Amino acid sequence: MLCLDFFYCGALMLCCTRLCGALLMPAHGPTVTEDTFPSTETSSASTVAHHDPRNAACFVDDIFAVLRDAVGSDGELANGSLSQFGICTASGSSSGSVLLELAKETSGNQRHGLEALHPTGVLLAEEGERGTLVLTFDLPPSPLLKLSPALLLEFESPPTGGILDVTFTSQSLHPHAQTVCILGETRYLLLTGKAAEGNLHQKWRISVETKSPDMSQSLKDILIGGTSGSNISMVPLLLFSGETGTDTSSSLTSSQTSFLCELKRFLGDVLPQDPRESSPLLRDSLQSLPPLTLGLSSSDAMLAGLINSSSITIFSFSSWSSVFQVHRGELTFSPALLDELKQRLEHTVGKITEVIREEQVGQRATERLGRLKDLSAFPLKEPASGGSQYRAFILLKALQTVARAYEVQRGLRATRAGPSNPARANICGLRSLTVSLDKRLGLPNTVNINNCHGSCAFPVTNGNNHAVLLNFHIESESVDERAPCCVPVAYEALEVVDLNEHGTYLSIKPDVVARECGCR
Template identity: 50%
Template sequence: MFSPSRLTHAHSNNTVIYSPRRPPNNNDFSHNSFLCELRHFLVQSTPQDHQAPLLNLGLLRSLPSQPIGLASSESLLADLIHSSAPTILSFTQGSLLHAHHEELALSPVLLQELGQRLGQVLEEVSQVMEAVEDGRVRGRLDRLKRLSGFPFADRVGGTLQYRAFLLLKALQMARRAFNPPRAQRSARANPNAPSICGLKTLTVSLERYLISPNTADIKNCRGVCAFPMGLTRNHAVLLNSHIESGHSSERAPCCVPVAYDKMEVVDLGELGTTLKTEPDMVATACECR
């Protein structure tokens, strides 16, 4: 993806040394260890469903892929760091069996923002994980922090910036899995309560070769659309009134999605990292229409 002559960062004794970029080195155990730990952490901390029918990702409308690395624009990296959209990390065979070299060159301001966001989500996930009995997950998180060099020193190399970025996106997914929305927790606590129109969980399988997590909660809208309807338009109110007046042949108001969020797929390929954005992927709001 990048020219062999591109400069790279090597972090040693808090000093950033610039040297010609080397071809992938199969003995880079540190980076391979980080990627393996990251994938195992995602598998253990997020839902996995190997029995669900596979979703054909080729049917989705996607925006053009963009490389993530030294050539990435500051605006793209800022959007990714600030984004709260669901993220899927796709690992290829080569990215795990061979040293997958990639780096970022964040500005000091953006690097500081990355550190702040990573620290915040680490604290949130760590608090929730105190109740997790599986010590392997907590151990992997500790190793991931160490391998990403977090908390950062005054100056941090491009490889550690890249690892910290991946760790941030992975932890955001883990936080979603550990902390389901309040409405979802309420439904679990009161399974017999009347279901009004609103967002509900809908898990679909995204399983491909070495993808984590292999499922995604794209949400869906379910529930009753009956008077009084709060999440609706005037047309649905009048339609419901018309049907209740005896005109049962008309289509009743339906609980449907009216707003969506994107999903980001970060593909860690053998030759580099790319971002593919899937727009309108996750339902975020419902109405009776």
């Protein structure tokens, strides 16, 4: 038998109009040791959970997206949702009904206002002769604990092995004993708890056991990632459903964060994936111009240049942290430029909608694009706020990148089908070349930089005087000289939009994408 201790002493709260959650995750501060949480039992081993969801700014928003995707177009749980959440059967399952309720509450395009509170410590200890596992969370008291929570446990990595039935038993659960079915496709476990009574410094002690003692090691492998594991491999989240009210002061932050998290998911869904493997490019090896801040001080000339730029844009989400929740990107366009932004965005959204349909990217990408449109929409009667202008601009740049990526992909398909004029196939000219970027750089993680291939024999293609004379000299006198080479003679820059807790920055890396070839 294994035991999980949930200790409520302090945390950051996640609240919305009808959905709230207390996120359980380690806070910054001293490393938690056994002395921090003294135990009455003998500890044979202990470890601190190093997984810190605060370093992933979209952790909570991603959970809400998963819940939203659990509902099908008919308003019922989609195929695979039960196994994804460890629910054995929909018939008579309290967890199944709770999952459906939570999923429906997150199905709107506008995410509710959320706030996050962090625990002061997390401890996993293996105690007693039988090696009982005890997981302790230190959280602050909260009035939300007076509501009936749903406990969601997220796997850090997919579980391996066959089907495993696990029973959770606790006086803090309702019903007290609940069985989950862990499969290869299970990513979350959903349990239903009961409201706290009296003192909100509540301690949950949940016993966890399998039907067969032979499965105990498999259960331990799932919870701590194997016998050699040193980290807790499940991240817990408490969700509360009910009328709790909202904090309107954080509505701008919530919509901004939700937009950027949805954008990150959309780009991951819709951008073409290159199956070829290549060595990643180190980010610092690319030369850059001084970074520009995208904010209220950005000039119209700068913004107009970015709107009209044909350069590939990379979106870097790599340096997000918990402080990202206060990110307040804002822009101020002139009325004329704002009208141009609206028109371009409307046209590009229509273009990408058609691309998604033709390329059969999937319904989820269409739904994500719809939410992005709603989150970046301008008000019909009031002037557009700086935040909505910022979101519309970022969405436009993202969709321009998606459109260009699919243009390149279609060009590659046409090239593979064979040149229209075989006689010109070996003449110096541009060819597509896709290279991998460092994963830290962002989305997309590959970029088509083109390259030049072909013959520089007479007549010289786009050659300068030196190349023409050199080619004539070699052909007439058969001397041992370097012949003119087919090389790039004009380039486009790569734009990297860096989104972090301090703001939005644009880094321009010149001479990245070859756009014209010549003989030199």
